[in-house]
Structures are given as structure tokens and as C-alpha cells.
Amino acid sequence: MVRDHVRPGQTLFLGGFGHAVPFALGQEIVRQGIGGLTLCRSGADILFDQMIAAGVVRRVIFGYVGNPGVGLGHAFRRAVAAGTLELEEWTNFAMILRLHAGRLGVPFLPARILGIGDQTPATAAAARIACPYTGTELTAIPALVPDVALIHAQQADDEGNVQLWGVDGDTVEGALASERILVTVERIVPAATLRAAPERTRLPAHRVTAVAEVPWGAHPSWVDGAYGRDDAHYRDYDAVSRDPATLDRWLDDWVRSGGGARCTDLLTDDDLAALRTALGGAS
Amino acid sequence: MTALGETARIALAAARELADGESCFVGIGIPSDAALLARRSHAPRLGLIYESGVFGADPPGPPLSTGSPEVAAGAAMIADGLTAFGELQAGRISCALLSAAQVDRFGNLNSTVLGPYEAPKLRMVGSGGAHDIACLARRLIVVMPHDPRRFVERVDFATSPGAAPRDTARRRALGLGPGPSVLITGRGRFEMTADGWRLAATLPGFSAADALEGLPWGTPPGPVPGVAFDAAALSALAALPHLHEPSPAP
Numbered sequence: 270m271v272r273d274h275v276r277p278g279q280t281l282f283l284g285g286f287g288h289a290v291p292f293a294l295g296q297e298i299v300r301q302g303i304g305g306l307t308l309c310r311s312g313a314d315i316l317f318d319q320m321i322a323a324g325v326v327r328r329v330i331f332g333y334v335g336n337p338g339v340g341l342g343h344a345f346r347r348a349v350a351a352g353t354l355e356l357e358e359w360t361n362f363a364m365i366l367r368l369h370a371g372r373l374g375v376p377f378l379p380a381r382i383l384g385i386g387d388q389t390p391a392t393a394a395a396a397r398i399a400c401p402y403t404g405t406e407l408t409a410i411p412a413l414v415p416d417v418a419l420i421h422a423q424q425a426d427d428e429g430n431v432q433l434w435g436v437d438g439d440t441v442e443g444a445l446a447s448e449r450i451l452v453t454v455e456r457i458v459p460a461a462t463l464r465a466a467p468e469r470t471r472l473p474a475h476r477v478t479a480v481a482e483v484p485w486g487a488h489p490s491w492v493d494g495a496y497g498r499d500d501a502h503y504r505d506y507d508a509v510s511r512d513p514a515t516l517d518r519w520l521d522d523w524v525r526s527g528g529g530a531r532c533t534d535l536l537t538d539d540d541l542a543a544l545r546t547a548l549g550g551a552s
Numbered sequence: 553m554t555a556l557g558e559t560a561r562i563a564l565a566a567a568r569e570l571a572d573g574e575s576c577f578v579g580i581g582i583p584s585d586a587a588l589l590a591r592r593s594h595a596p597r598l599g600l601i602y603e604s605g606v607f608g609a610d611p612p613g614p615p616l617s618t619g620s621p622e623v624a625a626g627a628a629m630i631a632d633g634l635t636a637f638g639e640l641q642a643g644r645i646s647c648a649l650l651s652a653a654q655v656d657r658f659g660n661l662n663s664t665v666l667g668p669y670e671a672p673k674l675r676m677v678g679s680g681g682a683h684d685i686a687c688l689a690r691r692l693i694v695v696m697p698h699d700p701r702r703f704v705e706r707v708d709f710a711t712s713p714g715a716a717p718r719d720t721a722r723r724r725a726l727g728l729g730p731g732p733s734v735l736i737t738g739r740g741r742f743e744m745t746a747d748g749w750r751l752a753a754t755l756p757g758f759s760a761a762d763a764l765e766g767l768p769w770g771t772p773p774g775p776v777p778g779v780a781f782d783a784a785a786l787s788a789l790a791a792l793p794h795l796h797e798p799s800p801a802p
Contacts, residue, residue, distance in 0.1 A: 287619020335677035338616030362637040362684035386713030549621025
């Protein structure tokens with residue numbers, strides 16, 4: 270799926286606002302060495318950091334890059350210091366509006382933010398406009414239309430209708446803003462199962478380019494109803510990513526040698542059972 | 553009383569700023585801890601709202617991320633980020649709590665870079681929703697551990713705009729909220745004035761001199777009262793799952 274649909278230099282939206290982060294898809298891109306990428310989303314966690322560390326990212330369009338609740342994105346921080354990563358820095362609300370404008374097919378959306386405080390080069394370049402009705406000064410937040418969205422979800426049918434529930438953030442926003450959507454799911458289900466609860470379908474088949482069944486494809490993030498968040502893994506990542514050589518060995522183990530869904534080979538059965546029954550998991 | 557940890561003191565003092573029935577936009581860490589403490593003590597109908605789109609949250613344990621299972625579990629509603637920030641921009645969320653790496657005299661907050669933007673001494677996580685919250689919140693409370701390196705005359709980068717007099721005029725023109733009005737540190741409660749932060753009260757176990765130690769601003773014109781933590785709040789605190797420890801200043 271990745272080989273067929275992701276090209277070097279493309280702009281990729283990565284789904285998952287803490288929940289259902291598409292680790293298997295992102296790590297497969299690293300394995301295939303598809304480089305020169307631009308990654309975008311509002312709040313990005315350690316999948317961004319891993320892909321930056323692996324050298325496949327040229328540019329990030331973002332509101333936040335870090336390890337939520339733990340600390341900084343160390344590979345991100347080093348790449349900025351080394352000048353090897355281009356930054357297009359917005360805020361989370363601005364990124365959501367950029368994607369929403371892309372989803373709506375309009376060139377921009379007005380907002381009240383970004384008119385005060387220090388601006389990044391990207392936000393300083395955003396146009397100031399006057400409301401045509403009231404004259405109020407607003408920021409014209411430009412649309413963002415990524416080439417490809419990488420999404421992980423609970424389930425899909427074999428037609429490609431995708432059901433995703435639980436915490437969304439900007440995941441559906443970014444998927445529907447994108448030209449193409451690649452999806453991994455915990456399970457493929459019969460069409461009748463999906464159609465029994467169509468309100469859970471967030472991405473319709475005609476917009477979905479490809480679907481693959483990849484259980485545990487969002488580990489170490491979580492999937493509502495399947496497994497809880499592996500907070501220990503996020504904390505461990507903070508320790509290993511502080512040193513580039515240590516991180517490189519860690520990437521060999523967790524990403525280059527298999528990665529993604531292969532976390533089931535690296536975690537013990539007890540670990541997996543604990544995550545399955547953790548808060549947010551299968552209960 | 554001095555046996556209370558710093559996060560506990562800040563959470564107790566910040567919780568006092570929140571009234572029952574309010575809706576409060578919170579981030580991870582002390583902001584989330586403080587709002588949860590208020591909800592578990594004097595404000596049982598306080599609505600906790602996270603930028604991930606979760607409304608009416610009641611975390612059973614401390615979440616690491618606004619998208620964590622603890623935020624979703626037992627919440628009243630899971631929507632999306634557009635809904636959360638949309639409600640905030642429309643002025644329909646009553647207050648917000650924020651923290652950052654640095655705060656300055658007029659309540660500008662920095663979570664972007666230490667040093668110049670183009671050649672930072674330390675690149676941090678960026679705004680996330682912090683800029684948006686500081687612009688749009690109708691009432692904003694800032695919470696910070698008492699670490700003098702975090703309190704500066706002028707932040708290196710104003711990720712989240714403050715409430716200097718000229719900013720106040722600009723905020724009105726843009727239809728924004730008034731900016732930060734209260735700062736809770738591990739030692740004191742400060743209020744925003746035309747001259748910047750001014751110590752308004754001390755936390756239990758600390759003198760005014762303690763609360764001002766190492767700060768480049770904040771001296772009050774006269775003596776200030778002490779805050780007392782009531783028994784109900786202390787017992788709610790004891791029943792809370794462990795609080796976030798403050799991270800060291802970068």
C-alpha cells in the first residue's frame with residue numbers, strides 16, 4: 270500500500286490526536302526509505318520525531334511537535350539546531366482551520382487568532398483581512414490540501430468504508446482535506462456489520478484509496494475499544510531519543526527491522542494482554 | 553502545610569479560581585490537575601474541555617496527552633478539535649488554564665524557543681493550542697512552578713500573548729479575550745495590573761519575600777494576605793490520583 274501510493278517529496282497528513290496514531294504506516298515509510306517528505310498535522314507526537322530521526326522528513330507543517338506529557342521531541346530539536354529541517358509553524362487551531370478549509374474546498378478561513386503576540390515566519394505571512402460585513406480585522410488562514418493522509422482506525426469493510434470512533438482531534442479533518450487516504454485498521458469486518466452502525470463511518474469508500482488490516486497498527490498510541498495507550502513506551506522513547514546513537518539502535522529494533530505491527534514480536538504476551546485490558550482497551 | 557508538594561499547592565490555589573458550573577479549557581499537567589481538583593471538591597459541575605475535542609471530562613487518572621484514554625473515559629462528549637476551538641473562539645467557554653516554560657511581566661508565555669527563533673538555544677514544542685487559548689479565552693489563569701528561570705522581564709518568544717496595556721487595546725480591536733488575569737505560582741497568587749503582575753496573596757507556608765524570590769516583577773505596594781486551603785479541598789486532593797510533577801525548566 271505504501272509502495273504503491275506514497276512518493277518521495279509528497280506532503281503527508283498523519284492522523285491521530287494522541288488516539289489511533291498511524292505508527293505502522295509511518296514506520297513502513299521509514300522502512301522503504303521514502304524521503305524528502307513534508308509531514309503535517311496540528312499536535313504531533315513521537316511518530317513525527319521518529320520519522321525525522323530516520324531522515325525521511327524535509328519539512329514539517331505543525332502546531333506542536335513533542336512527546337505529550339513527557340517532554341520535547343529530541344530528534345526534532347536536534348534537526349532544528351542542525352538546520353536540516355524546514356519549519357512551517359502554526360498553532361493547533363490554525364492547523365485545524367487550514368485542514369478544514371482544504372476539506373471545504375475554499376482557499377482560506379477567517380479567524381481571530383494570529384493577530385497579536387510573536388509570529389513565526391509562517392504566521393507572519395498569513396494575510397490580514399477586513400470582514401466585508403463589519404470591518405473587523407481577521408487573519409485569513411490558508412487552506413492546506415495534503416497529498417496523502419495516513420490514518421489508523423478501528424475497522425473497515427472490504428469496500429473501503431472506514432469506521433473510526435473515540436478521540437478525533439483533527440484526524441477526520443485532515444483525512445478529508447487530503448487528495449488520497451491510506452488506512453490501516455484493527456480489523457476488516459463484513460459490510461453488514463459496518464452498515465448496522467453507519468454513524469460510526471467517518472470516511473466513505475469513494476474517498477479511501479487503500480485499506481490494510483494491521484492489528485496493533487497504532488501502538489504505542491491507543492485504539493478505543495481495542496487497546497490502551499502504552500505510556501511506558503512514550504517515557505522510554507524520551508530516554509532513548511536523547512542520544513542520537515542510542516536512538517538509531519532503537520530505530521533498528523523498533524522500526525527498521527519490522528516496526529509498526531511488529532510491535533507484537535517485541536512486546537511480551539503479558540504486555541499485549543495488559544494493553545488490551547488497559548483503560549480505553551477492550552475492557 | 554509546607555509538606556504539600558508544589559504541584560499540589562498550585563492545583564489547590566488554581567482550583568479556587570474556578571466556580572461551579574463553569575466550563576474550563578485545560579491542557580495537560582497542572583492545568584488539568586487543578587481543574588480536576590476543583591471538580592472533585594467545590595465545583596462538581598465544572599466542565600473540563602480538552603483541545604482533542606473532549607467535553608465534560610473527568611479523568612480517572614493523570615493523562616499524558618489530551619488524546620489519552622484517561623481524558624476520554626467517562627467524558628460527557630467526544631467531538632473534535634474544531635468544535636473545541638470553535639466554542640472557545642465564539643466566547644462560549646468561560647475560562648482557561650495555561651502553563652509554559654517562561655512567563656513575563658505582562659503575562660506573555662513562551663513555549664516555542666529559548667533564544668532567537670531562527671537560531672534557538674533550545675527549540676521547544678511550539679504553541680499547540682496555547683496561542684489560541686491565550687487569544688480567545690474569556691478569562692485566563694496562568695499556573696507556573698516557582699522556578700526563577702521561568703520568570704523573566706520579557707519572554708524570548710511570545711507564543712501566547714499577554715495583557716500589556718497596548719495589547720489590551722489591540723485585543724479589543726480583534727475581538728479577543730482580555731488575556732491573563734491571574735498567575736498562580738508554587739508560592740503566591742498574582743494579579744495583572746497596568747504595571748504587570750503584582751503579588752496579591754501568598755500560599756500557605758510562604759512569605760511575600762518567598763513568593764517574590766528571584767522574580768523581576770511582582771512587588772506589591774503593601775502587605776498581602778495569605779491563602780488558606782480548606783479541609784474539603786485538602787481531602788479531595790488526597791483522593792486524587794497522583795499529580796503531575798513540575799518538569800524542570802529547560
